[in-house]
Amino acid sequence: MTLEPFVLPVAGTTVAGLRSAAAQGTRVLALHGWLDNAASFIPLAAALPGLDLVAIDLPGHGHSAHMPPGTQYNTPGAICHVLEVADALGWERFTLLGHSMGAGIASLTAAAAPERVERLIAIEALGGLRGPENETAQRLREHVHAVRALPSKKLRVFADLAAPVRARMMANQLSEPCARLLVERGVMPVDGGYSWCSDQRLMLPTAMRLSEGQIDDLLAAIECPTQVIYATPAQSYYPEPLRSERIKLLRDGRLDVFPGTHHLHMEHPALVADVIARFLR
Numbered sequence: 060m061t062l063e064p065f066v067l068p069v070a071g072t073t074v075a076g077l078r079s080a081a082a083q084g085t086r087v088l089a090l091h092g093w094l095d096n097a098a099s100f101i102p103l104a105a106a107l108p109g110l111d112l113v114a115i116d117l118p119g120h121g122h123s124a125h126m127p128p129g130t131q132y133n134t135p136g137a138i139c140h141v142l143e144v145a146d147a148l149g150w151e152r153f154t155l156l157g158h159s160m161g162a163g164i165a166s167l168t169a170a171a172a173p174e175r176v177e178r179l180i181a182i183e184a185l186g187g188l189r190g191p192e193n194e195t196a197q198r199l200r201e202h203v204h205a206v207r208a209l210p211s212k213k214l215r216v217f218a219d220l221a222a223p224v225r226a227r228m229m230a231n232q233l234s235e236p237c238a239r240l241l242v243e244r245g246v247m248p249v250d251g252g253y254s255w256c257s258d259q260r261l262m263l264p265t266a267m268r269l270s271e272g273q274i275d276d277l278l279a280a281i282e283c284p285t286q287v288i289y290a291t292p293a294q295s296y297y298p299e300p301l302r303s304e305r306i307k308l309l310r311d312g313r314l315d316v317f318p319g320t321h322h323l324h325m326e327h328p329a330l331v332a333d334v335i336a337r338f339l340r
Contacts, residue, residue, distance in 0.1 A: 190268025
């Protein structure tokens with residue numbers, strides 16, 4: 060199944076993404092990870108024929124519009140955006156598929172709007188990153204300082220695509236073909252070469268994070284069947300046994316774990332697609 064580019068007006072802004080041609084298939088809205096884009100789902104889509112798969116560039120990523128000046132990227136806003144995209148597609152009920160940050164947003168959307176989400180597939184995250192309560196003040200100070208310093212930051216310019224591809228390979232343990240997919244949709248031409256097209260505000264430290272108790276309450280509120288897929292070894296910021304303990308909070312959850320890296324769905328799409336196909340059946 061191939062994905063075709065689209066642009067959709069949503070709540071006064073523009074959302075770009077990639078969509079399959081199987082208009083009568085199961086409706087699946089796919090959300091990528093932090094600083095990734097809709098191309099994250101190209102390998103997986105090829106192994107999942109028959110779905111009406113819509114992979115969006117989240118705000119500030121890929122080809123989608125940036126948030127207006129003076130506004131913030133935050134989790135409640137991301138949840139509302141996902142529902143606004145579904146409204147614009149004419150989808151009352153749909154499946155959410157997310158990777159990493161996108162899986163965090165997808166799982167919290169399922170908790171916040173159970174009447175809209177019929178199934179949830181979460182790859183390499185569930186519920187979002189926690190923030191210890193005793194770090195709250197320091198985290199807020201760092202965020203405010205970074206926001207005020209942002210106007211002085213300059214965009215990095217690359218002479219060609221080789222350097223950003225290498226950067227993504229090193230940062231995310233990605234193979235060259237997978238890194239290139241993300242980079243080609245994640246850069247824009249500028250004087251002297253290319254620059255990342257993602258909004259610089261996405262690099263700001265998070266102002267507030269949920270506590271583990273708050274995340275527990277949200278995961279327990281997810282009503283739909285949920286398929287979680289993890290790579291092993293676990294990422295340092297989402298370690299064991301924390302990530303496996305979260306599965307136990309789900310009302311109807313199942314877990315599959317495969318050897319691999321964080322972008323498991325890109326590097327081993329057939330394995331992940333087989334799990335997803337069985338779950339959707």
